[in-house]
Amino acid sequence: MQTETSREAYLKQHPEKLRNDYKRILGGLEFYGKATYEMIAGICLFHDPNSVSRRLKEMVDLGLIEKLNEKAPTKRGARAYLYAKKV
Numbered sequence: 001m002q003t004e005t006s007r008e009a010y011l012k013q014h015p016e017k018l019r020n021d022y023k024r025i026l027g028g029l030e031f032y033g034k035a036t037y038e039m040i041a042g043i044c045l046f047h048d049p050n051s052v053s054r055r056l057k058e059m060v061d062l063g064l065i066e067k068l069n070e071k072a073p074t075k076r077g078a079r080a081y082l083y084a085k086k087v
Contacts, residue, residue, distance in 0.1 A: 021055050022064065029065060029085045036072050036080040056083050 028040035037056055041049035059065045066086050071079040 022059060025055055026085060034068060034082040034084040036082055038074050
């Protein structure tokens with residue numbers, strides 16, 4: 001669930017920037033097949049991996065990608081969900 005501040009920030013984003021972010025993320029998923037937010041941020045040169053995480057949630061809600069029932073380790077040793085393009 002998004003906080004009100006997060007939702008306000010999202011609504012202020014320029015639609016073209018969001019479309020560009022989605023395209024970059026889809027490109028990262030094409031490269032890896034399935035990936036965590038950190039993997040996508042690295043290959044797509046996002047400065048903030050957390051912004052990728054937010055875009056992934058939006059893309060799942062839009063039906064562009066799916067959140068898999070698999071996790072992989074992050075750089076900090078936590079486990080993060082993997083995402084993939086919908087087939």
